[in-house]
Amino acid sequence: MKKLFQGIIDFRQRVYPTCRDKFTELAKGQHPDALFIACSDSRVAPNWFASSDPGDLFVIRNVGNLISPCGTKGLTDGDESELAAVEFAVLNLKVADVIICGHSDCGAMHALIDGASLTEAPHLKSWLRHGKDSLQKLKDHGPLNASEKPVNQLSQLNVLQQMEHMKSYPFIHEKIAKGELKLHGWWFDIAKAAIYSYQADQNKFILIE
Ligand SMILES: [Zn+2]
Numbered sequence: 762m763k764k765l766f767q768g769i770i771d772f773r774q775r776v777y778p779t780c781r782d783k784f785t786e787l788a789k790g791q792h793p794d795a796l797f798i799a800c801s802d803s804r805v806a807p808n809w810f811a812s813s814d815p816g817d818l819f820v821i822r823n824v825g826n827l828i829s830p831c832g833t834k835g836l837t838d839g840d841e842s843e844l845a846a847v848e849f850a851v852l853n854l855k856v857a858d859v860i861i862c863g864h865s866d867c868g869a870m871h872a873l874i875d876g877a878s879l880t881e882a883p884h885l886k887s888w889l890r891h892g893k894d895s896l897q898k899l900k901d902h903g904p905l906n907a908s909e910k911p912v913n914q915l916s917q918l919n920v921l922q923q924m925e926h927m928k929s930y931p932f933i934h935e936k937i938a939k940g941e942l943k944l945h946g947w948w949f950d951i952a953k954a955a956i957y958s959y960q961a962d963q964n965k966f967i968l969i970e
Contacts, residue, residue, distance in 0.1 A: 783814070793819040795858040796850040798923075800826045804951050805864050811956070819850045825869030825919065826861060827891040831929035839891060844930070851936060859927065859942065862956075863920040864949040870916045891926065895919035905965050917966055920946040920959065 777784070797818045799805050807818060821843055828847075829839020837844040850856050863870075872879065872889060873896050879886035895918050904914035924946050928934055936942035946959035948966050957966035 787816050791816055791819070791854065793817055793850070793854060793856055795819070795860055796821070796847065796856045797860045797862065798822075798826055798828070799862045799949075800824065800864055800867055800869065802864060802867065805862070805949055807862065810949065810954060819846075819854060819856060821846045824885065824888060825867060825873075825892050826863055826923060827869070827888065827919075828861070828923045828926040829891050830926040831931070835931050839888075847927075847930075848932070851933065851942065855941075857942060858945060859933075860945045860947055861920055861923050861927065862947040862949055863916040863923075865913050865916065865951050867912065867916045867919075870912045870919060874912055874915050892919055892922070894925075895922040898922055917948050917959075920948055 794817055797807050798821045799807055801822045801824050805822075807813070807820060808815075811818070823840075823843060829837045829843065832838030847859075851859070869889060869892060871877075872885075873892045879889070895915060898918045898921070899911075899915050902918075904911075905917050906914065909917065924944050927944060928937065933942065933944075937944060946966075947969075948957045948959070949955070950957070956969045958969050959965070960967050
């Protein structure tokens with residue numbers, strides 16, 4: 762915690778005086794460009810690796826960057842909190858882009874691929890069910906990039922699977938069909954600090970540079 766408190770003090774003393782106007786403007790309301798859905802992993806810091814400022818990204822983070830698919834009556838069968846945030850970003854803030862971002866060496870993907878029993882973490886075990894289709898995809902169709910290790914092969918396919926889950930919601934599907942919303946799949950390689958974007962026409966992740 763010491764590092765955290767020191768960081769807060771440093772921000773107040775050194776950073777804030779240089780961006781006082783920015784925060785005065787931010788206090789009037791938010792108009793983010795995109796909804797960014799990423800893993801809770803502490804090494805994945807979207808505002809940092811995308812050099813974005815406060816106010817630019819509306820962010821949802823959870824274990825494995827998973828989206829619970831649409832169940833009966835157009836409602837989630839998994840996590841109301843997550844879909845509440847998606848609805849708010851898309852319907853109220855009217856973001857034009859939704860980015861789902863996976864990453865290398867993801868603990869959630871490790872747990873899925875290793876078949877971890879997780880008997881002492883029943884909520885985590887239950888939550889990871891939303892990644893089971895990704896695992897099946899890897900078994901049925903193989904990886905997008907065979908040179909990646911299995912956990913990363915799964916992580917990349919998981920991004921595509923979660924994009925499918927997102928599209929299973931009628932309000933998302935309709936927005937995409939009207940051209941009001943675009944869905945993007947990204948993948949972050951931690952060791953290289955490199956971001957890759959999925960290109961459907963090539964069926965692979967291409968380095969953003
Ligand atoms: Zn992760």
